Amino acid sequence: MHDFHVRRGQLYCEQVPVDRIASAVGTPVYIYSHHTLLDHFHKLQRAFRSLKPRICFSVKANGNLAILKLLVQEGAGLDIVSGGELFRALQAGCPPEQIVFASVGKRPEEIREAIQRGIFCFNVESIPELLAINAEARRLGRTAPVALRINPNVDAHTHRYITTGTAESKFGISIEDAEAFILTRWRDVPAITLLGFHLHIGSQITKAAPFLTAIRRVGLLIRRVRQAGIGVEYLNLGGGLGIVYKDERPQTAEAFAKVVTPVIKQLKVRLILEPGRFIVGNAGILVTRVLYVKGTRSRAFAVVDAGMNDLIRPALYGAYHEVAPLKQNGHGGHRVYDVVGPICESADVLARERRLPELQAGDPLAIFGAGAYGFVMASNYNGRPRAAEVLVKGRRWFLIRRRETPKDLMRQDVIPAALIK
Ligand SMILES: *Cc1c(COP(=O)(O)O)cnc(C)c1O
Numbered sequence: 001m002h003d004f005h006v007r008r009g010q011l012y013c014e015q016v017p018v019d020r021i022a023s024a025v026g027t028p029v030y031i032y033s034h035h036t037l038l039d040h041f042h043k044l045q046r047a048f049r050s051l052k053p054r055i056c057f058s059v060k061a062n063g064n065l066a067i068l069k070l071l072v073q074e075g076a077g078l079d080i081v082s083g084g085e086l087f088r089a090l091q092a093g094c095p096p097e098q099i100v101f102a103s104v105g106k107r108p109e110e111i112r113e114a115i116q117r118g119i120f121c122f123n124v125e126s127i128p129e130l131l132a133i134n135a136e137a138r139r140l141g142r143t144a145p146v147a148l149r150i151n152p153n154v155d156a157h158t159h160r161y162i163t164t165g166t167a168e169s170k171f172g173i174s175i176e177d178a179e180a181f182i183l184t185r186w187r188d189v190p191a192i193t194l195l196g197f198h199l200h201i202g203s204q205i206t207k208a209a210p211f212l213t214a215i216r217r218v219g220l221l222i223r224r225v226r227q228a229g230i231g232v233e234y235l236n237l238g239g240g241l242g243i244v245y246k247d248e249r250p251q252t253a254e255a256f257a258k259v260v261t262p263v264i265k266q267l268k269v270r271l272i273l274e275p276g277r278f279i280v281g282n283a284g285i286l287v288t289r290v291l292y293v294k295g296t297r298s299r300a301f302a303v304v305d306a307g308m309n310d311l312i313r314p315a316l317y318g319a320y321h322e323v324a325p326l327k328q329n330g331h332g333g334h335r336v337y338d339v340v341g342p343i344c345e346s347a348d349v350l351a352r353e354r355r356l357p358e359l360q361a362g363d364p365l366a367i368f369g370a371g372a373y374g375f376v377m378a379s380n381y382n383g384r385p386r387a388a389e390v391l392v393k394g395r396r397w398f399l400i401r402r403r404e405t406p407k408d409l410m411r412q413d414v415i416p417a418a419l420i421k
Contacts, residue, residue, distance in 0.1 A: 200238025284371025307341025
């Protein structure tokens with residue numbers, strides 16, 4: 001599952017003691033395992049080998065250039081959601097024809113850039129957006145390949161902030177609207193090539209059933225569209241595969257593929273997958289250090305040097321992340337702590353009511369499952385430079401992002417001369 005192990009009372013990432021990295025680079029620091037990252041990618045590849053899908057890693061889950069490059073080298077494509085991520089994907093050396101572009105709010109200049117670069121496919125989230133892409137493509141004298149993102153109205157049974165496939169959510173086009181447009185108004189978009197359909201019903205989904213329901217609903221649409229003489233070559237299943245944070249029992253890649261493969265074969269479509277969390281979630285930890293231990297009458301707090309600006313998932317989604325000391329040297333007994341950051345917000349709690357070995361100032365802690373939606377969501381709130389990132393491969397480790405400095409944070413500030421006395 002991942003390559004973070006306790007050996008002789010010490011946490012290792014692959015063959016490197018995590019504490020050695022924390023001492024060299026400082027804290028907070030994100031640490032990723034090269035082996036875990038590639039292993040998860042290969043697991044998915046292997047599970048779906050009979051379909052040979054295009055696997056486009058979701059850049060928004062972790063956009064570090066070194067990580068993107070490693071996955072691209074293994075044959076991954078990339079799933080992007082903005083012009084900024086397009087730039088990043090190209091910088092990472094991803095061939096444009098391996099890039100798919102989702103997002104409910106693509107700007108005209110982002111659409112133009114993507115067409116000019118020759119990306120594989122736009123995942124289109126509304127009819128007005130489809131018309132806009134058509135208009136940009138015509139202006140450029142090009143055609144734009146698209147998949148319509150279908151909102152299949154399926155409840156993925158995940159956190160309401162990360163469910164995206166129900167009728168109440170802002171994502172995608174209803175089956176009825178997509179069908180009506182394709183069958184009656186498709187001549188309005190002569191610069192569009194329809195590759196197929198796209199689904200992304202949510203994230204951290206632990207069972208195959210909602211995926212299957214969604215595929216069946218889109219399957220009926222595919223049949224009707226084909227009956228009208230319009231070709232459908234691709235089905236993009238999106239991402240959303242769940243991982244273990246605490247006591248979840250998510251489907252394995254093998255089990256997921258076993259359920260999905262026959263339906264995809266029946267539909268005679270080529271499969272695209274866009275995993276994010278599944279690849280990188282458990283491949284990364286956030287290492288932080290205890291600054292102070294303080295108590296009130298009812299609670300013990302471990303105040304640490306990482307905050308919600310470094311890892312916002314607990315504050316944003318009420319997400320659970322496992323926490324453990326890097327060294328089990330033990331100052332004695334155990335105690336229940338709230339592990340809290342230094343940010344001036346009551347929501348800045350990384351872990352609530354955790355039984356941990358008694359902590360002292362200076363103790364380093366690992367926060368697990370931080371590889372996806374961790375660093376990418378970091379901010380500079382409270383004037384905090386963003387953390388460093390490190391990749392471990394076997395016995396070696398590499399800095400893959402320098403820690404920001406206070407100077408970095410002011411780079412874009414302007415003090416207009418006219419305002420100065
Ligand atoms: C976020 C996202 C993904 C990745 O989701 P995971 O749950 O991390 O696998 C894939 N596709 C789209 C369109 C997304 O928005």
